[in-house]
Amino acid sequence: DTGVSQDPRHKITKRGQNVTFRCDPISEHNRLYWYRQTLGQGPEFLTYFQNEAQLEKSRLLSDRFSAERPKGSFSTLEIQRTEQGDSAMYLCAVALGASTYEQYFGPGTRLTVT
Amino acid sequence: KQEVTQIPAALSVPEGENLVLNCSFTDSAIYNLQWFRQDPGKGLTSLLLIQSSQREQTSGRLNASLDKSSGRSTLYIAASQPGDSATYLCALAGQNFVFGPGTRLSVLP
Numbered sequence: 001d002t003g004v005s006q007d008p009r010h011k012i013t014k015r016g017q018n019v020t021f022r023c024d025p026i027s028e029h030n031r032l033y034w035y036r037q038t039l040g041q042g043p044e045f046l047t048y049f050q051n052e053a054q055l056e057k058s059r060l061l062s063d064r065f066s067a068e069r070p071k072g073s074f075s076t077l078e079i080q081r082t083e084q085g086d087s088a089m090y091l092c093a094v095a096l097g098a099s100t101y102e103q104y105f106g107p108g109t110r111l112t113v114t
Numbered sequence: 115k116q117e118v119t120q121i122p123a124a125l126s127v128p129e130g131e132n133l134v135l136n137c138s139f140t141d142s143a144i145y146n147l148q149w150f151r152q153d154p155g156k157g158l159t160s161l162l163l164i165q166s167s168q169r170e171q172t173s174g175r176l177n178a179s180l181d182k183s184s185g186r187s188t189l190y191i192a193a194s195q196p197g198d199s200a201t202y203l204c205a206l207a208g209q210n211f212v213f214g215p216g217t218r219l220s221v222l223p
Contacts, residue, residue: 006157033211040212042118043158058212065124091157101207103146105158 003027006092012112013082020078021109023092029069031095031102032075034067036060036088043091055106084111116141116206120214128222135189135217137204138144142182145207147187149178151200152216158203162189194221 003026013019023032030051035043046065049074061067062069069075079086085089089110093103115139127133137147146165148157162171162178164187170179178192187204201216 009163035211035213040215042205042214042215045211058210089155093158101211102148102160102163103205103207104160105150105213107157110155 002004003029004092004094006090006106006109008109009107010110010112010114015082015084015113017082018078018080019082019111020076021090021092021111023075023106024078025073025094028073029094029096029104030072032069033034033093033095034075035091035093037108038088078103079111083112084113087111089111091114115206115213116144116210116212118204118206118212120202120204122217123215126148126155126220126222127138128181129196130192130195131194131221132192133194133200133219135191135219137157137187137189137214139185139187139212140186141206141208142154142176143208144182147178147180148205148207149176149187152201152203153200160206194219196221196223 005024007022021097032049035047037043049069064080067077089108091108092106121136122169148163152158164171175192180187180189195200201218203216205213
């Protein structure tokens with residue numbers, strides 16, 4: 001058990017719809033990351049929070065994507081006007097401490113856009 | 115920009131063999147290197163973390179080494195078992211977090 005849950009585990013949506021994913025760390029982790037992973041590839045960094053502050057966003061995070069971490073605990077990732085190219089596994093990871101940078105991943109949300 | 119490669123892309127071995135997976139990176143300014151395994155359709159499970167000041171880490175049948183000067187890390191798996199079948203990914207924490215594409219390992223009974 002990594003201490004990170006993600007909901008939903010699977011989501012099928014039609015192109016053009018909005019979707020929202022949630023990441024819940026069990027205990028307090030000051031750093032939280034979102035990644036996207038397509039088949040046969042390693043995860044690609046999307047964005048990173050330190051507590052409630054979003055400190056970094058990848059160029060992959062277009063203006064259709066938005067992430068929040070309102071109270072420094074759980075986080076949401078919303079995709080507006082989904083496209084077929086958004087089909088992927090969306091992974092959340094957390095890290096403890098100020099210097100270790102060791103990450104622990106949730107099980108992921110698999111998105112399929114039809 | 116950090117680039118990470120992993121060789122081989124896929125590997126199939128009989129049970130009991132010792133094997134080495136390779137990870138190469140272009141920028142040695144890293145905080146740490148972390149090895150993960152990923153089962154099909156699942157999230158990533160952390161195996162070993164090597165801090166930038168360390169040379170290696172061991173956990174059970176796994177041993178990971180880090181050579182920043184040459185931009186390389188290896189993951190050594192001793193006495194492989196069918197349960198080791200998975201994709202193995204290395205990830206570097208530096209300015210950003212960058213993953214390699216993974217090595218898909220099959221251990222045959």
